[in-house]
Amino acid sequence: MTRGRIWRIPAIVVCAAALGLGSAPDAGAEYGDVVINKRAEKEGMRPVVFSHWFHRIRFRCKVCHFELGFKMRAGANDVLMADIIEGRFCGMCHNGQIAWSAENCDLCHSGLPGLKSGIYGGHDTLGPGRW
Ligand code: HEC
Ligand code: HEC
Numbered sequence: 001m002t003r004g005r006i007w008r009i010p011a012i013v014v015c016a017a018a019l020g021l022g023s024a025p026d027a028g029a030e031y032g033d034v035v036i037n038k039r040a041e042k043e044g045m046r047p048v049v050f051s052h053w054f055h056r057i058r059f060r061c062k063v064c065h066f067e068l069g070f071k072m073r074a075g076a077n078d079v080l081m082a083d084i085i086e087g088r089f090c091g092m093c094h095n096g097q098i099a100w101s102a103e104n105c106d107l108c109h110s111g112l113p114g115l116k117s118g119i120y121g122g123h124d125t126l127g128p129g130r131w
């Protein structure tokens with residue numbers, strides 16, 4: 001009779017572990033902003049500020065880190081603007097349908113010049129223009 005209950009517990013533990021392990025490299029990243037500046041500034045654009053918290057409360061981790069192929073390490077991804085415009089990476093959503101489109105350069109390229117790729121803000125997510 002109590003079997004159903006006993007079996008539910010492991011399912012929850014497995015889910016929590018999957019999320020928890022995923023965030024192990026830097027728990028702060030789940031809340032903070034990620035600056036992506038591998039190429040942007042070299043190509044004359046301001047660094048990109050990606051508000052991780054803002055996005056992760058709206059979408060499952062696997063949408064970005066599995067289906068879209070974003071590696072879970074700040075600065076580890078090679079993202080070209082051409083990819084985004086063709087609907088990959090940020091462009092899967094920033095296409096004028098799910099979210100505003102790639103024409104809004106400044107909303108993503110909002111970082112202060114000279115910012116290096118990495119996690120900023122710890123438990124705060126402050127969004128575009130803050131860093
Ligand atoms: C939805 C977010 C987003 C928008 C909007 C956006 N970008 Fe980007 N862009 C990125 C990301 C992420 C990168 C990768 C940054 C890096 O690795 O340094 C990038 C990289 C770039 C690069 C360097 C790589 C390359 O392909 O040469 C240039 C130049 C660039 N963007 C120009 C633009 C211009 C111009 C616009 C507006 C027409 C724009 N971006 C709009 C997110 C965006
Ligand atoms: C909307 C897309 C999106 C979603 C949803 C998302 N992430 Fe991310 N995540 C990213 C991007 C983009 C980066 C930065 C990659 C880069 O800098 O190249 C990142 C970076 C990370 C990092 C690296 C932090 C570091 O210290 O280097 C971790 C860990 C992470 N995400 C965990 C998660 C977890 C756990 C979830 C779900 C709770 C999640 N992400 C949901 C897009 C997303």
Ligand code: HEC
Pocket residue numbers: 048049050051054055058059063064068089090091092093094098099100107108126127128
């Ligand atoms: C899975 C879908 C998805 C992906 C992938 C995604 N975004 Fe977004 N993003 C959204 C949605 C939805 C919004 C909210 C749009 C609105 O309010 O109109 C948003 C909002 C934003 C905002 C404004 C957030 C704020 O704090 O006000 C920025 C900046 C942004 N995205 C940058 C990026 C960058 C850079 C990438 C790639 C590294 C990216 N996004 C990838 C769905 C996505």
